[in-house]
Amino acid sequence: MDKVTIIAIASIITAGLTTSLGCIGPALAEGRAVATALSSLAQQPDASSTITRTLFVGL
Secondary structure, three states: OOHHHHHHHHHHHHHHHHHHHHHHHHHHHHHHHHHHHHHHHHHOHHHHHHHHHHHHHHO
């Protein structure tokens, strides 16, 4: 393999890794926000409109 091929392979692998690592944080944060909202809805069903509106604006 020549140098151009090695650089192309390295750049493709690096792009895939950085994209996957960059998506993990926001996905975990959105999951935590939804879990907290569902917990709040279970504890305070009267405040459901406020909680759901705040959740949708936040996401």
